[in-house]
Amino acid sequence: MHRRHFLGGMAGGLAVAPSKAAVDCGCAQILAQAPAPGVLDRVGTKVRVTKMKVFGVSLTPDSDRPYVFVKLETNQGVVGWGEATLEGKAAAVMACVNDFSEFIVGADPMQVEHHWQSMYVHSFYRAGPVMGSAISGIDQALWDIRGKILGMPVYKLLGGPSDPAGVRGYYHARTSNPEQLQALRQVAKLQGITAIKSGIPGYYEWIETNAKITRAVKAMQMLRENLGPEIDIGIDFHAKTSPSVAAILVKEVEPLNLMFIEEPCPPENVKAMARIARRSTTPIATGERLIASYSCRELIEMGVVDILQCDINHVGGITALWKVGAMAEPSGISMAPHACEGPIGGLATIHVDAATPNFLVQEICSGIQPEDKENIWAEWLGFPAMRMVNGRFPLPEKPGLGFELQEEALAKYPFGGTKPMARVFHTDGSVAEW
């Protein structure tokens, strides 16, 4: 069937010999030998994916980050869920997930590594956030099915847990007001929360003024003063700063002993980030925009990062996030995965965290008080998916990713279409990073 598709699309589905035109690429030999999805059938199981569904879910009609959920159904009645949310590019990633249906429908869902390789390698162009997110969604759903069929939560399949009480997490500060930060410190202490993340104010040009640099440093000092020495503080530069500006800031805040500075400059240029890291002892974290473990090699090898933050919804799912952790460990690099999308990716990342020896801390893009989206998650899943208990995200105990989700529950939040993410500009109208 697969071969027919490649070679005989115009002949009403009948297999035909490749025309001259079709062999001009010089790859006809390869296409003729292209393995069907069932190439490993002889060593596989009888489980088959029978259907793939993609859901765009907008919590509000104008949401710029609708969730993209992937559901795989099997001939055993077991279903798997995954998340392929890509902020600002929802429709594109939904189309890309559908582009992979030929890879997945009819396949043995237990062969997750094989399918990951096929989706990535046979796509030829490799990587990119749209494809990375699509693969992530499918990969998570395959792992969900695997766990359910094998009767174990995914973190156990991966060799965990490191701590049965759960995985350490951090909330976002959601305030820069000194009194509110002091209150946050008290609540965090009561709840056992040990880490908080915040950002730096404003947007930054390639070179910065004394006023802006001083303001940023003061904002970071103020966080430490009001949160106290016990709470670990991460500060997200969000790639708003150039290497030249970030180098000044990370050096100047060394006395604050921050947990990390995140994305001190944009991620395409590893040597630029290295130049920042080399001149400061402040730990550097990055990786939320990177796709597949290949993209982490230079960061690790050049001694740029202390902490990698790959996102399970973009990097390539459970398979790829686990690999990043594995390759980071020998260099003493810790994992603090990014999670700013929906609850499926959130739960999936907890499974990987729980089985990662070099795991540091897990993000949730929420404040210490539950936010509206989390009430909706609880409504879908029947439990608060990403709320910490004693500073840790509890481990889902059911097989697979550990939740049940009904399609009908999502229907209340229909896809509102792709909406652009924030667009911000400097005082002269030129484009700014946010």
Added chain:
Amino acid sequence: MAAGNDPLEMKELRAFAVREPVSGRRYTLLRLETRGGLKGWGECPETTERELAHARQLLAGMQPTAYEITWRKLSPVPRLRAAINMAQLDIVGQVAKAPVYQVLGGPTRTKARAMAAITGLTPTELLTSMDTARKTGYAAFSVPIPPTEWRNQGQAYIFNVRGRMEILRKNAGPDSDFVLDGGGQLTPGDASSISAELERFHLLWLDEPCAVSNLGAVRKVSSENVTPLGFGRWLGQSGGFQDLLREEAVDILRPNVALHGISQIRRIAALGESYYVAVAPYHDGGPVATAAALHLAASIPNFFIQQIPAVADADKLMRTAIAGDIERIKDGFAELNPAPGLGLQINEKALDKFRDRG
């Protein structure tokens, strides 16, 4: 079209040398006139009649739209290339009835941050020069380092540098910003010491702290400190900027408008962008080159600030008289000029009045 009939072909290339009455700064305006009667203006530090004659030969039969292609062809007359590039783009803009920044794919911004290059040997002289510039709207200033007495500087020199910068900031307020211009005079070791001493002062950058005699020397300064470094005013080839970027020795590229014109700096900016490094063209000439630099600024994403010489009132009057009110600064930013081409209003009578009589 047969040679000689194209209305866009060069009819005449002429130079007008002028001299500022107070500063004595000299520059030469170049007028490229087409057969169709359009006049494009550019600016270079100086030229000779022999160079002009050579340039006329090289430009024969070329349309001004071929401004990128012309660049290499004009290699034998390097002092004229930037000026001819400006003049060509001035004409292209007039033909397109669009400001040059629009011809080049802009605008990328609504205004361009500006910096006055102030002068003076003593803090008092510097304060006077800075005050004049502040009154005309500047909020950022390039400040020359004090003259160096010895090859290696002692602590007194470093304190002197720091002291005068603090005096300037105290006078101009915390929202004023400074580039410290080393003029290539320091050894790499001294440059690094001053860079370290001023890390918390938050210079915009330390400019030309030492000579770019080799990349290892400048790498020393950039690897020891986080004060941003600017280099490039003497670099005539874009490959020199690539070397600095590759060596991670530079935070802001400073191609000289007088050497590179508009389109070469656009290419250097494209290179810098992929290193997350911005461009702040060096400029110590007249108003035509300022106009060219501002169009450049509004056509690239990674422009940061445009240096403009701080001049006495009489010099400012001359600059306005010969080219129009190009250097209008408000709240630290230069306005963009939306008129076609470079948007100059050249007064040839004024050019004669201020003619450089040697």
